[in-house]
Amino acid sequence: MHALNPLPIPICSLTLRLQRALMVLVAAMVCAVPARAQFRVEISGVGATQVPIAIAKFRDEDKAGQALANIIRSDLERSGLFRNIDAPAVVDETAQPAMSEWRSRNADALVGGSVTKLADGRFDVRFKLWDVVKGAELGGQSSVVDATDLRLAAHRVADFVHEKLTGEKGVFSTRIAYVTKGGGRFTLRVADSDGEGGQVAVNSAEPLISPAWSPDGKELAYVSFESQKAVVIVQDVATGKRRTIAAFRGSNSAPAWSPDGQQLALTLSRDGGAQLYLMNRFGEGVRRLTSSSAIDTEPVFSPDGKTVYFVSDRGGGPQIYRVPVAGGNAERVSFSGNYNISPAISPNGRSLAYITRQGNAFKLALLDLSAGATPQMLSDTSDDESPSFSPNGRLLIYATRSQGRDVLMTTTLDGKIKARLMSTTADVREPTWGPFGR
Amino acid sequence: MSTLISSNRRALGASVWVAALVAALSGCASSVKLNEDAPVESRTGTAVLPATSGAANAGTASTSQSRVTPVDLTGSSGANAVGNLARVIYFDYDSFVVKDEFRPAVEGHAKLLSADRKKKLSVEGHTDERGGREYNLALGQKRAESVAKALTLLGVTDSQVEAVSFGKERPAVTGSDEAAFAKNRRAELNNR
Numbered sequence A: 001m002h003a004l005n006p007l008p009i010p011i012c013s014l015t016l017r018l019q020r021a022l023m024v025l026v027a028a029m030v031c032a033v034p035a036r037a038q039f040r041v042e043i044s045g046v047g048a049t050q051v052p053i054a055i056a057k058f059r060d061e062d063k064a065g066q067a068l069a070n071i072i073r074s075d076l077e078r079s080g081l082f083r084n085i086d087a088p089a090v091v092d093e094t095a096q097p098a099m100s101e102w103r104s105r106n107a108d109a110l111v112g113g114s115v116t117k118l119a120d121g122r123f124d125v126r127f128k129l130w131d132v133v134k135g136a137e138l139g140g141q142s143s144v145v146d147a148t149d150l151r152l153a154a155h156r157v158a159d160f161v162h163e164k165l166t167g168e169k170g171v172f173s174t175r176i177a178y179v180t181k182g183g184g185r186f187t188l189r190v191a192d193s194d195g196e197g198g199q200v201a202v203n204s205a206e207p208l209i210s211p212a213w214s215p216d217g218k219e220l221a222y223v224s225f226e227s228q229k230a231v232v233i234v235q236d237v238a239t240g241k242r243r244t245i246a247a248f249r250g251s252n253s254a255p256a257w258s259p260d261g262q263q264l265a266l267t268l269s270r271d272g273g274a275q276l277y278l279m280n281r282f283g284e285g286v287r288r289l290t291s292s293s294a295i296d297t298e299p300v301f302s303p304d305g306k307t308v309y310f311v312s313d314r315g316g317g318p319q320i321y322r323v324p325v326a327g328g329n330a331e332r333v334s335f336s337g338n339y340n341i342s343p344a345i346s347p348n349g350r351s352l353a354y355i356t357r358q359g360n361a362f363k364l365a366l367l368d369l370s371a372g373a374t375p376q377m378l379s380d381t382s383d384d385e386s387p388s389f390s391p392n393g394r395l396l397i398y399a400t401r402s403q404g405r406d407v408l409m410t411t412t413l414d415g416k417i418k419a420r421l422m423s424t425t426a427d428v429r430e431p432t433w434g435p436f437g438r
Numbered sequence B: 001m002s003t004l005i006s007s008n009r010r011a012l013g014a015s016v017w018v019a020a021l022v023a024a025l026s027g028c029a030s031s032v033k034l035n036e037d038a039p040v041e042s043r044t045g046t047a048v049l050p051a052t053s054g055a056a057n058a059g060t061a062s063t064s065q066s067r068v069t070p071v072d073l074t075g076s077s078g079a080n081a082v083g084n085l086a087r088v089i090y091f092d093y094d095s096f097v098v099k100d101e102f103r104p105a106v107e108g109h110a111k112l113l114s115a116d117r118k119k120k121l122s123v124e125g126h127t128d129e130r131g132g133r134e135y136n137l138a139l140g141q142k143r144a145e146s147v148a149k150a151l152t153l154l155g156v157t158d159s160q161v162e163a164v165s166f167g168k169e170r171p172a173v174t175g176s177d178e179a180a181f182a183k184n185r186r187a188e189l190n191n192r
Helices: A016-029 A068-078 A099-104 A147-166 B002-006 B008-026 B100-115 B133-153 B178-184
Strands: A039-044 A051-055 A082-085 A109-117 A123-131 A136-145 A175-182 A185-192 A199-204 A208-213 A219-224 A231-236 A242-246 A252-257 A263-268 A275-280 A296-301 A307-312 A319-324 A340-345 A351-358 A361-368 A385-389 A395-402 A405-412 A418-423 A427-433 B088-090 B121-126 B161-167 B186-191
Touching: A039 A068, A051 A068, A051 A147, A068 A082, A068 A109, A068 A147, A068 A418, A082 A147, A109 A147, A123 A147, A136 A147, A147 A185, A175 A208, A175 A405, A185 A208, A185 A219, A199 A219, A208 A252, A208 A427, A208 B133, A219 A252, A231 A252, A242 A252, A242 A263, A252 B133, A263 A296, A263 B133, A275 A296, A296 A340, A296 B133, A307 A340, A319 A340, A340 A385, A340 B133, A351 A385, A361 A395, A395 A427, B088 B100, B100 B133, B121 B133, B133 B161, B133 B186
Parallel strands: A051 A082, A051 A109, A252 A296, A385 A427, A405 A427, B121 B161
Antiparallel strands: A039 A418, A109 A123, A123 A136, A175 A185, A175 A427, A185 A199, A208 A219, A219 A231, A231 A242, A252 A263, A263 A275, A296 A307, A307 A319, A340 A351, A351 A361, A385 A395, A395 A405, A405 A418, B088 B186, B121 B186
C-alpha cells in the first residue's frame, strides 16, 4: 500500500501539469483487470522515462467479450516504459482524433481500434497508432482471429506499439510456463506473458519441477517424480506427446536447452553425487561436463552456446561458476554472500540474474558480468526463487511469497516497476519465460 | 487413575462397604441418592472390583479380561519379524553424515539384504524446505548415497540399492520451525 503522499514535497505546491500527471500516474497504478481473470495483476513503482499513451476502448470489444484495451494497457505498463493516460471514450481506427484534445490530456501517443465479428464466427481486430505530438499516424494492422485468440490479438497490438515507440521488440505475445501445487496435485501450465489464459500441460499426483522451454517454444523439458524418483521428460506443448530423455540410476534433473535447441545440459547422479552432463534432445550421446567431488547443478547456456553457467559448492557453499562447453576449467562468477543459486543469463549475455541468501531470506539479485561489478538486489521480498529473463532481456519473471501465497512477479531490471501476477487458485512457482515467435 | 492403583486394596475395601450400604439401602425403598459423597471412583456395571485384574487394566475404561493385541507379519519385507527395524534416518542441518544412533538400523537392513540377494531397497533422501529446489535435490541425493554407501560397506551389493532424492518436494511434516525442519531432513528406506 502507498502512503497518501509518496513525494517528499507537498503535492499542492507542484504546477498544475505535474499535479495532473501525478493524478494520472496514481490512477494508472491501480490498474483495472478483466473480471474473468485467473490472475490479478497489481503494478507498482515509478519509472524514469515513460511514454504517456492513451489506449482507447476498442469499438465493440464488449460484444466480443474480451477487454482488449485493458489487456494492452496492462502489457504496456508492465514493461515499465509506458504510463497510461485516461481515455474516456471509444476511438476506432477510422477516427480522425483531434490531436489538440489528446495533447491537452498530456498523451504523446494514442491507440484506437475495433473488433468486428465475421460471418464465420471469427473476429477482425483492427487498430491504429497515432503520434499525438507530431499529429501523425504511425501505423496499424488488421488481423482475423478465433475467439480463443482475442487475448493474443490484444498482446500483438501491445507488441506493435512497444516496438514502434521504443525501437525494441515487445514480449507480450510470448508465453510463460509455471508449476502449481494445490489439493495434493501438481500441474505444469502454459499461460500468456501476463499470466492469463493458463492451460494445463501436465497434471500429476507427484511433484513437477524445473520446467524449461525449448528455444523454438514448441517443447517443455521438466523433471517429474511420477516414477518415485527424479526423471527428465521432454513434452511437445501442442500435442502433449512426451519422451523420457534421462532416467538413469539415481536422480536426473535441472534440464537446460542449448540455444540451437539440439542439446541439453542437465544434472545426473548416475556416477554418484550431482554432476553436469550434456546430451542431445533425444537423450543420446551423453557426455560428462564437470568432474568435481562437489554438487554441480542448475546449468544454463550462454546465448552464444559456448559456455555453461552453473551452481557448485566445490568451494564450500553454493556459488555460480561457468565452464566452456568444449571442456576446461570452471571459473567462479559470484562473490557476494555465501549462498548463490538459480542463475539466469540475459539474452545479450551481459547480465546474470540469480537468487542470493541474506540471513534467512532468499532474494533476487542482478549482476553485470563485466569485471568488477557488484550485484544489485531487485526485490524487497524474502522468499524469491527461479528468475527467468523475458526474450527481449528487459524484464525478469520470478516466484516469491507474498501475503501467505506463492505468487509470480515481473520486474524491470532496475527493480523499479513490478507487477504481481497473483493466482487465485493455487500456489504457483518455478516460472520460465518462453521465446519469441508464437 | 494412579491413585486407583496405589489405593487398590483400600478401594476394594471401600467398594465392598458401599455395596453393602447399597444393598441395605435398597431395602429401605427411600429416595436417598446412592452415589452421593461416594468415597471411591464410579465403576460401570459392577460394584465389586475383580481382584485379579490388577494394574494392567487399571488405566482402561474397559476391564476386559480377554484382551489380545494382534501383531501383523504380512508387511512385504517381513522386517517386523526382527523387531521393528527403523526405516527413517534423520540428519543434522547441512549434513549427510549417518549418525551413530542410526548405525544399528543400517546394520539391520544390511543383514536382511545380504541374506537375500533378491531383496532390493530404495533409499530416498530428503531435505528441509529451506533453499533452492535443485540444490536441495542434490543434497537429498547425497544423504541417500551416504546411507547406500554404508549398506554396501556392510556387504550389500550395488544392484540391491538405488539412492534417489526428493529434495524438498516431499516433506514428512509441514511447518517452518526447527522441529519440522529436523523431521524433514531424512533418508527413507523403502522396499522396491
